[in-house]
Amino acid sequence: MKKLILTASLFTQFCVAQQSNVKYINSCATSVRMENIYVQYPYLKTEARAFNLKLSDLTKSGKISTSKNQIYEIPVVVHIISDGSNLGSPGNRTDQQVIEWINYTNEVFAGTAPGILGEADGGTVIPVKLVLAKIAPNCTPTNGVTRTNLSSNNQYLQYGVNSATGYNGVHESMITQLSRWDPTKYYNIYIVNKLATGTFLASGYASFAGTIPMFDDSFLIGNVCSTGQATMAHEFGHALGLWHTQEGSNGSACPPNADCTLDGDMVCDTDPMSDLLGSLCTTGTVNSCTGNIFNGVEQNIMAYTGCNRNRFTVGQKNRAIAQLLQYRSNLLNSPVLLTQPLQNNFNLTPTCIPTYMSGSAGDHHSGITMVKFGNINNYTETYNLSNAQFYADYSSNYCLGTAFTSIPLNAPTELSVTVGYNYHHIVKAYIDYNNNGIFEENTEMVFSQTNIPGSTTVTAIVTPPLGALLNTALRMRVIGDYDLPGMTYSACSAPVFGQVEDYAVTIGSNLSTQNDSVSSVQIYTDSDKNIVIKSPQEKINSVILYDYSGRILKKYDNINKKEFIFSTSYINQNSLIIAVENSQGDAVSKKLHID
Template sequence: MINKSIYIIRKISAIFFLINYVLVTYYWFVFLDLYQPKNLIMKKIYYLCALLFAANGAYAQENALECGTDYLMEEYFNKNPEAKKQHDSFNLELSRLAKSGELSRNVNSRIQQGQVYEIPIVVHVLSKGDALGTENNLNDQQIIDWIDYTNKIFDGTGDRMLNETNGGAVIPVKLVLVKIDPKGKPTNGINRIDLSGNENYVQYGINSNSNFNGLHDVEVVKEYGWESTKYYNIYVAYKSAVGAEATNGYAFFPGGSQSNDRTVMSGSASLVGQQTLAHEFGHALGVFHPHQGYVAGEGKYARDGNGQYIRDENGDYVINVTKPAVCPVNNDCTIDGDGVCDTEPILSLYDTSVNIFRCLTGRINQCTGSPYVGAEQNVMSYTYCFRNRFTPGQMDRAMAQLLRYRENLYTSPVLDNQAKDNNVSLISPSCSPTANERMGNFIIGTVNVNFNEINNWTNPYNTLENNFYKDFTKGYVLAKTTTTIPNNTSTKLNIKTSDTGYLLATKVYIDYNNDGVFSEIDELVLSKNGISRDNSVTSVDVTPPSNAVFNTPLRMRVISDLSNVNITPCGNPRFGDVEDYAVTIKDETLSTDDLKRKKVEIVTNNSTLLVNANDLISNITITDITGRLIYKGDNINKNNFYKDLNTKNQIYIVVVSLKNGTKHSQKVML
């Protein structure tokens, strides 16, 4: 929970600081009135110095606002325990990989030299009516420059930034403003939203918690967010908060349901020279604060007998600590604290018991007993130093999370800046789901369908989107959701289900006879139960039956749910979701000469499979519709083959490879 006492102390401290600067500024102006320079230019310089002195104090206060991600994720995990299980499970996996050295090796093997992973972003600017170009309503060029500055933090080329050559690390990601919007129309990746008529926003800004003042960010996401599996959404508000805590920004960690995926920024932290967006997107890549797990302390300025603030030999204010901060546990650096071994454990350097507006480089780290060695200048730290580095360990962690959870973004079709043509005419299905029966966030559903030209990432069912049924046959433009497959050879179908601790099931139907009805007997092309997060991709070779309708778009229905749910093509999903796509089977019937050269006959007799070919058979594989291997025969070197499978009313996929290099696939029932 948010530490209320810390919050109150910070606000009181801010008030005292403000009073201090007001008084000092006042005496500056009194001095100027008593000793006014005769020269007009000198007078202007004197007044400018006074104003800059006051402004500097105000800036320090603004800069001390924290990131709200810790509070945000605590609240989110409390409401979504399955997401917490997923999060903890992957952290344990990363710990194991780090200890064995596999983490760094795996990341390096996946990242080619010089490869940069582009992340398609949209920046939503939430205006309360301020003039364009001001801090509360940034203009386009300010946003473009800000994104460019952030990218230079990741690649280590920015001013004063460190990279792998001088003590830092490069995180090879690049934020790219998109060029097409969700309707396929041109855009510059900046979406301006006028909230000047929303009194709640105008007065309080945006808040992640609906129980506090401010426009609830979920309302903004529902109304204005772009599809989170294709775009990364960044919202810039004039003021942002997580509950009672004002923030410079906050972001969701990867994993869970990506419907929540977003970064929220305050306008004052969304400028060139600010590292806040790099910090928040670091969280979006699964990187923690170096002070993760510390316990906040309490402190206040020390005063002498005359009520004056006391300074030490370095000129810093002395703090009376009433409650010492507690360092994060660091027994196992691969799992404790931030889970990174090359970032030293530290306290939050914003903590009132630790620091009052000073960079601590060269000072003693209270958690190690030795001088700070870089964590006080880390992009992910709370610090008054210039944030100038990521570490190799943070890079490994970020890239592992990117490769695990962000494939939908770095392979997003919107990066090619072309709307997809999915215009097909389908007959209406005889049935469609009308609801999700449990209406909960269990992270259950289909997340990727890959079938020839189709490669579509989606969110599992979640209450924010209420996406129990997604019909991608009706003019969808952000990814290819229609395809054409041959009638006489197999096409690989891959279904990826969500990353959850539950065992899942998936079924896929193709309406081969185009009657609008999905048959369990001869139109079920994939069926799999007991799918775990470690084997979340289910594959099958799809070969259309000879009596399928050719050269006409047919509906394909993909259903994923909990493993013990009885999935039917017309039933409502219990916990998961249903997705519809379009498949056209192209008639590629061979000529007479081709048939003579390549002919393969596959017939059945009771439970026996018979294969005859005009050329020598090299090998034969038989799988069921779940992709489970039933039989594999190599080096057959005959023109005929038979196999008794001793089954009844089972559907199999038979793939015959000939010596001449041709392959024939056919679905049969035995």
């Protein structure tokens, strides 16, 4: 696996000084950033529009609601990008300051921070809690805070970070390459000395849920990263899909509001308003967009306003949680908040391993984003320059997800795979049923589908054959790649622009722990090289002989006996797998070598 690591000394080569005029407006640049992302990746805007239409229908039908008691914990890591100033200053916050700041942000969401309205006071609780990660990507304990020193970088010292190219400052992608944890497991927050999007100087920005993971983070300047500042709650509100309450306003002009579920901020209990940044507090005055006295929208945490921001609304909560459940189940299922790391350490039979990518490197955003199979529930990042990983063996030395499952023999288990964001994909999956280290295309390929649109989840039903080796960790391989015309993909092909992932699967019989009807079955050869099968309890229903490649050599049905003997003289094989099923449908298999 390749990972691009830049040191601070090499970093300056990416920071070419270019003269640009910057407007010093200390506000949020999320809207500007999202506009730029949607221009670069228009399909993301199409997907967002589709979700908003669905959410609009649910809102209008009254079917959208949230649980009052559910609190959703979000694992976060805070990256301090130090400018070398004194520890504790805005350019170099201490770990303790960060911890207190995150705690304060959670109090804002809960409506318990000083001056913030709770449900009893006309506000609304946003039921999320930011929790600093306890497990680092290398499986060691962490306090969820990292520190990178850029005090030797003049571009950073003078201009800070810019999310757009061609401007003074360090581009945000260079910051994330220096310090970034897997965004499918952690929500990354960056504290920097200065921040801009193009010519727009900002105190912070974030990206909406559903954005490509490489953009899924928040950047804030150190001045607003302290207790008493609600800026992080504002930015994470964006990460939960909340727009500014003045969204659609152009200066003093009012935003459209023909359909409050789709216009403006798409929330119906926040009145439309114009941009009030830089104005005096307008509480008690007439809202020019409604003709009525301002009713609290001018004090909303998502507003541009001259008032103290002190509240969320029920409509904002409903939209935020809908977005969270739709797009951030990866974070809700992340194991990095556990006190002890998960263990995935299986010694699987060696097989072919992709050692290179046949296509060119780049931000392809293709491959696999999720695999679910039995207990396996693993979210991963697609291939891109910040995550140049085209092959991963998650069965070994992996602690950031569950990469092992046990499935029943001769019974169905659903396999779900979600593909990357760009282009149509092909997905293939294999299980090495006989554990010989070779994925047989005819007998061990459990799933194959082509022409899969980006971001789509596909499913298959996997039923292991009776000849599968039982109670042994077997390798499962999942492939997600561009569906290129004329391209043939096999289990051992080098990925073109996608990814290959390996997992561990154990196959057990359909038996309950109380049923020992097959555990007592005896399978052996006698002195005449006949195969003898004895079942002391249930009668034998069928016997299947496989070679080690999984090919069926012989099948006997409707035996209806407790003892079955047959000759192997007609079989030109020394090594066999014998699968036995009894009259209750329980099964057992055994490897047998005939001398």
